[in-house]
Amino acid sequence: MDSxxxxxxxxxxxxxxxxxxxxVTTQVAEVFEALAVSVDAGEFxxxxxxxxxxxxxxxxxxxxxxxNLDVLHRESLDGLLRRHDIADAVDEASRVRLVRAWHxxxxxxxxxxxxxxxxxxxxxxxxxxxxxxxxxxxxxxxGLPFDCVVSAELFHAYxxxxxxxxxxxxxxxxxxxxxxxxxxxxxxIEGAAAAGLRTAFLERPAEKxxxxxxxxxxxxxxxxxxxxxxxxxxxxxx
Amino acid sequence: MDSxxxxxxxxxxxxxxxxxxxxVTTQVAEVFEALAVSVDAGEFxxxxxxxxxxxxxxxxxxxxxxxNLDVLHRESLDGLLRRHDIADAVDEASRVRLVRAWHxxxxxxxxxxxxxxxxxxxxxxxxxxxxxxxxxxxxxxxGLPFDCVVSAELFHAYxxxxxxxxxxxxxxxxxxxxxxxxxxxxxxIEGAAAAGLRTAFLERPAEKxxxxxxxxxxxxxxxxxxxxxxxxxxxxxx
Numbered sequence: 142m143d144s145x146x147x148x149x150x151x152x153x154x155x156x157x158x159x160x161x162x163x164x165v166t167t168q169v170a171e172v173f174e175a176l177a178v179s180v181d182a183g184e185f186x187x188x189x190x191x192x193x194x195x196x197x198x199x200x201x202x203x204x205x206x207x208x209n210l211d212v213l214h215r216e217s218l219d220g221l222l223r224r225h226d227i228a229d230a231v232d233e234a235s236r237v238r239l240v241r242a243w244h245x246x247x248x249x250x251x252x253x254x255x256x257x258x259x260x261x262x263x264x265x266x267x268x269x270x271x272x273x274x275x276x277x278x279x280x281x282x283x284g285l286p287f288d289c290v291v292s293a294e295l296f297h298a299y300x301x302x303x304x305x306x307x308x309x310x311x312x313x314x315x316x317x318x319x320x321x322x323x324x325x326x327x328x329x330i331e332g333a334a335a336a337g338l339r340t341a342f343l344e345r346p347a348e349k350x351x352x353x354x355x356x357x358x359x360x361x362x363x364x365x366x367x368x369x370x371x372x373x374x375x376x377x378x379x
Numbered sequence: 380m381d382s383x384x385x386x387x388x389x390x391x392x393x394x395x396x397x398x399x400x401x402x403v404t405t406q407v408a409e410v411f412e413a414l415a416v417s418v419d420a421g422e423f424x425x426x427x428x429x430x431x432x433x434x435x436x437x438x439x440x441x442x443x444x445x446x447n448l449d450v451l452h453r454e455s456l457d458g459l460l461r462r463h464d465i466a467d468a469v470d471e472a473s474r475v476r477l478v479r480a481w482h483x484x485x486x487x488x489x490x491x492x493x494x495x496x497x498x499x500x501x502x503x504x505x506x507x508x509x510x511x512x513x514x515x516x517x518x519x520x521x522g523l524p525f526d527c528v529v530s531a532e533l534f535h536a537y538x539x540x541x542x543x544x545x546x547x548x549x550x551x552x553x554x555x556x557x558x559x560x561x562x563x564x565x566x567x568i569e570g571a572a573a574a575g576l577r578t579a580f581l582e583r584p585a586e587k588x589x590x591x592x593x594x595x596x597x598x599x600x601x602x603x604x605x606x607x608x609x610x611x612x613x614x615x616x617x
Binding site for chain 1: 449498502504510511512514515516518519526527528532533550551552553
């Protein structure tokens with residue numbers, strides 16, 4: 142597909158742009174080691190991430206008022222610590238540090254160079270369910286070349302709610318089909334397409350660690366597919 | 380004043396970070412020359428800017444619903460063209476181009492280097508009455524080293540409405556006194572201080588062109604004063 146009218150490349154963050162599994166696992170391991178807690182950090186990171194979807198779903202369903210991702214992460218962390226019977230071992234300061242782990246995650250090896258190329262031709266923006274402060278901290282720490290931070294928090298809704306995709310287009314003052322949503326997740330791609338955006342599936346087979354099964358491009362359809370931001374830059378003529 | 384707790388440097392844009400007078404004058408001159416309109420571009424830019432305050436005041440007073448700065452700029456442009464009796468000479472495409480002039484303005488000579496230094500220690504953000512798309516375009520075109528774009532549009536209110544200053548602190552998840560608002564305008568400084576932010580007055584004597592009178596630091600009080608972003612970086616220990 143040609144891309145003459147694309148003006149904005151809007152990127153999902155967790156898994157698509159940064160490697161949450163490695164970043165969270167590393168930081169969980171540091172905290173647990175300091176506390177002499179013997180729970181596997183990688184499994185803990187996976188379990189924590191698995192609570193992400195259901196926690197947002199309660200906001201989407203109106204079962205609870207809007208809360209940003211730091212709040213949801215904290216609540217699911219507290220529950221997970223209880224489940225592992227280590228609630229007493231992990232103090233408040235450690236919990237705050239764990240929630241902040243999601244603010245500081247390593248970029249995939251191709252991200253910075255690929256985004257920098259995309260930025261020469263398009264406006265590059267985040268479009269993530271992470272909160273605005275979380276995303277600002279994450280983008281700064283990882284040195285990601287985004288022109289602006291756009292967060293689901295600005296719309297008090299979580300992807301794949303169409304208000305997030307449409308809100309981003311309105312805020313950036315472009316037509317919906319002038320934004321490409323880049324994501325490694327089928328549900329996000331489908332939500333963006335349903336809202337009128339164009340879509341690029343970025344395959345990240347290692348997203349959920351060595352034992353997890355990541356979404357694949359073939360699980361759905363998208364306007365473009367790529368295995369890295371570099372390949373996406375090629376596809377979009379940058 | 381010491382600055383141990385400052386975490387965010389939030390910058391006014393028009394006049395403080397970029398030279399709107401030169402940028403708008405140059406682009407108005409180009410458009411008028413192409414149309415063979417013989418109105419002085421510099422005076423036109425000043426007159427247009429003078430309509431900025433009253434146009435926002437109507438939103439603040441609730442006389443009209445929220446409208447972003449592009450809309451206000453367009454309305455005041457249309458009125459100003461009528462006032463100069465050149466409404467028939469300036470076609471739709473030229474008006475669109477003129478409104479977009481505010482999206483593409485040159486940085487002051489010290490801005491990029493000073494902001495880059497501030498960014499090494501603090502989160503740097505815009506905090507402007509310009510719309511989100513306008514600011515994103517402007518920051519990108521001028522290569523300004525901001526970590527994120529924060530616009531009054533996110534709060535549907537215009538500075539000095541306290542909702543803008545407080546909204547920025549909430550969005551960035553910092554206490555109000557952990558943000559320094561940097562501005563060349565007494566009214567902005569006073570509004571930020573009243574909302575609980577810290578303030579830095581940046582003197583820009585040329586802001587309103589060779590004949591205009593810019594605000595001076597001595598017109599009010601602020602936590603810091605500086606004559607450039609470089610001097611501000613010195614003041615804040617960067």
